[in-house]
Amino acid sequence: MNHPTAKSVEGTMPPGPGSSEHVIDVEGLTILYGGNRALDGVTCAFPAGAVGLLGPNGAGKSSLLKTLLGFLTPDAGTARVLGIDVAGSALDVRQKIGYMPEIDCHIPGMNAVALVAYLGQLCGMPEAEAIQRAHEALYYVQIGDERYRNVETYSTGMKQRVKLAQALVHGPRILFLDEPTNGLDPKGRIEMLSLIRDLSRRKEVNVILSSHLLRDVEETCTNVVMLSHGRVVGQGSIEALKGASGELFEVRLKGTREPFLEAMAARGCEATTTEDGLIDVALRDGKGSETIFDAARASGVQVRHLVRKQPTLEDVFARAVGEGR
Amino acid sequence: MPIYDQTYRPYRGTFEPHTMRWWTIARAGLKHYLSRKGMLAFVFIAMIPAIVRGVLIWLSHQGALTDFGIIDANFFRGYLAWQGPFLLLICIWPGAILIARDLKTNAIQLYLSRPLTRRDYVIGKFAIIAGIGAILLPAPGLLLFLMQIGLSDNTEFLRDNYWVPLSILGYSAVVIAGAGLLSLAASAMTRSGRYAGLLFFAIVFVSQMVGTVLRLITGSPSFIVLSLPEMVNQVGGLFFGGIAEQVYVLPSMTVYAALIALSLWVLRRRVKAVEIVT
Numbered sequence: 227m228n229h230p231t232a233k234s235v236e237g238t239m240p241p242g243p244g245s246s247e248h249v250i251d252v253e254g255l256t257i258l259y260g261g262n263r264a265l266d267g268v269t270c271a272f273p274a275g276a277v278g279l280l281g282p283n284g285a286g287k288s289s290l291l292k293t294l295l296g297f298l299t300p301d302a303g304t305a306r307v308l309g310i311d312v313a314g315s316a317l318d319v320r321q322k323i324g325y326m327p328e329i330d331c332h333i334p335g336m337n338a339v340a341l342v343a344y345l346g347q348l349c350g351m352p353e354a355e356a357i358q359r360a361h362e363a364l365y366y367v368q369i370g371d372e373r374y375r376n377v378e379t380y381s382t383g384m385k386q387r388v389k390l391a392q393a394l395v396h397g398p399r400i401l402f403l404d405e406p407t408n409g410l411d412p413k414g415r416i417e418m419l420s421l422i423r424d425l426s427r428r429k430e431v432n433v434i435l436s437s438h439l440l441r442d443v444e445e446t447c448t449n450v451v452m453l454s455h456g457r458v459v460g461q462g463s464i465e466a467l468k469g470a471s472g473e474l475f476e477v478r479l480k481g482t483r484e485p486f487l488e489a490m491a492a493r494g495c496e497a498t499t500t501e502d503g504l505i506d507v508a509l510r511d512g513k514g515s516e517t518i519f520d521a522a523r524a525s526g527v528q529v530r531h532l533v534r535k536q537p538t539l540e541d542v543f544a545r546a547v548g549e550g551r
Numbered sequence: 552m553p554i555y556d557q558t559y560r561p562y563r564g565t566f567e568p569h570t571m572r573w574w575t576i577a578r579a580g581l582k583h584y585l586s587r588k589g590m591l592a593f594v595f596i597a598m599i600p601a602i603v604r605g606v607l608i609w610l611s612h613q614g615a616l617t618d619f620g621i622i623d624a625n626f627f628r629g630y631l632a633w634q635g636p637f638l639l640l641i642c643i644w645p646g647a648i649l650i651a652r653d654l655k656t657n658a659i660q661l662y663l664s665r666p667l668t669r670r671d672y673v674i675g676k677f678a679i680i681a682g683i684g685a686i687l688l689p690a691p692g693l694l695l696f697l698m699q700i701g702l703s704d705n706t707e708f709l710r711d712n713y714w715v716p717l718s719i720l721g722y723s724a725v726v727i728a729g730a731g732l733l734s735l736a737a738s739a740m741t742r743s744g745r746y747a748g749l750l751f752f753a754i755v756f757v758s759q760m761v762g763t764v765l766r767l768i769t770g771s772p773s774f775i776v777l778s779l780p781e782m783v784n785q786v787g788g789l790f791f792g793g794i795a796e797q798v799y800v801l802p803s804m805t806v807y808a809a810l811i812a813l814s815l816w817v818l819r820r821r822v823k824a825v826e827i828v829t
Contacts, residue, residue: 295664297824317569317666325664331657335583347575348665350566359562366559378656392661397562429559 249432254303264289266456276426278443279436281453287436324393328404338373342392349396363391382409400432422446444539460546467542472510474535481527489521576675581682597637601691612702628791646734648744649676655742663824680731689723718790736814739821776806
């Protein structure tokens with residue numbers, strides 16, 4: 227399902243590309259910036275609900291979003307949003323989606339109401355309705371009476387909220403959020419994530435959340451698509467991806483680590499050292515903790531600490547990105 | 552439903568067709584600038600030549616100005632030429648800031664993430680300059696023409712000059728198109744409205760200086776094609792005809808068309824939702 231040269235992690239997969247259950251289907255998408263491949267044969271599907279688009283900086287997340295918006299023309303492959311081909315009908319696609327850019331942006335000289343209403347009108351909303359929806363959207367994102375102030379005077383947090391409101395004003399079916407918690411303080415971040423959850427779970431808005439912050443995605447999304455170096459390295463539901471990670475253990479050894487790591491690898495298990503000197507071990511194919519003791523015995527080290535770990539999205543992501551290289 | 556209902560609900564209303572999206576940009580821009588006191592004062596000052604000409608027409612019909620001369624096509628061409636500097640000022644402000652400010656605040660990405668093409672965006676911005684330009688050039692010109700007809704005792708003037716309204720419109724369209732697009736191109740070259748204004752000013756006035764100096768040094772009038780105001784004068788003369796000094800019409804038209812094409816090329820290159828650095 228993914229690019230043939232990229233190993234990938236897959237959880238319980240949603241139906242394949244082309245399925246009507248998907249809001250977005252991408253097949254073999256390639257974007258070249260000069261000689262660089264920003265996207266390299268990306269094939270993935272975004273089911274309804276909230277989907278996280280994960281990847282380190284430069285992985286191709288923003289390029290994928292911009293291609294789906296019709297800003298970039300694919301060098302190969304296709305992308306369909308709500309069944310509409312992006313390359314052929316970018317305007318129809320943009321009518322149905324709302325986009326919250328990563329960068330700081332506003333239209334100079336406007337207060338929040340005027341800005342959001344104006345952008346609603348640019349979607350084709352009649353003026354009176356655009357103004358009413360602007361008030362509602364700004365209240366929803368918790369910009370109260372401040373909405374009459376010039377946006378240029380807003381704090382970063384308020385600007386992020388206005389960007390969300392402008393993306394919502396025309397009632398999009400899909401919301402593209404590019405790093406929505408950038409620059410927010412902890413309270414602002416919690417409030418932003420709460421809004422995103424509310425939109426996807428109660429307001430029937432499909433959300434594509436592009437972020438390099440795994441916690442943001444884990445707190446708001448049910449599915450993820452993981453990118454690394456312009457390729458899909460994993461996709462599926464977060465729960466299923468965690469389950470596919472097998473049993474995870476945290477191990478501390480007395481003795482040299484390298485022989486133990488080699489012994490684990492020889493047994494078909496993945497063992498990686500962590501920053502705090504511990505070793506994370508992933509056991510699959512029904513292997514139990516005895517494999518760890520067996521490897522320790524064989525490599526002449528003592529196991530001093532062994533704790534079963536609950537796999538996190540970070541574990542899944544680290545493994546996917548590692549394998550995708 | 553109160554407008555302050557604090558929740559989000561799907562939009563169930565209608566969307567207007569895409570064809571006139573550019574007008575939303577133009578309308579908002581015109582409303583913004585024409586509601587500013589500075590702009591209103593400027594428009595009033597720019598109307599003074601039209602008012603003076605209106606008074607002259609009226610006085611000539613009262614028999615008070617026997618030495619005033621006849622009111623013919625050149626009278627209206629003179630009026631339009633007189634309004635040229637006002638149009639250039641409009642091209643500097645607000646013309647030169649229209650795109651530069653959007654580049655500075657990354658607003659272009661907001662515009663183009665809507666169901667709006669880059670062409671819609673540029674047409675919308677151009678329509679702001681064209682709208683204000685229309686208030687300064689063709690609208691008063693046409694009113695003066697109607698005034699002359701209204702005050703005439705016979706149809707002689709109309710019979711001899713029935714083509715003048717079209718000439719007023721054509722001349723204005725050509726001048727506004729060239730100056731407006733050049734101004735937008737300058738605006739798209741930089742994120743600073745101030746620099747964009749200076750760039751436009753430099754293109755217009757430096758070209759005039761260079762053209763004039765070269766013409767004086769070499770004695771060859773062909774260098775008028777380097778001067779934007781002279782070019783406009785040559786091309787504008789086409790619409791009113793019968794001007795002896797219109798000797799470089801074709802070269803002027805060629806250079807003028809090339810300038811418009813260059814402006815459109817710059818706009819195409821610079822107005823993008825995504826800046827790709829390779």
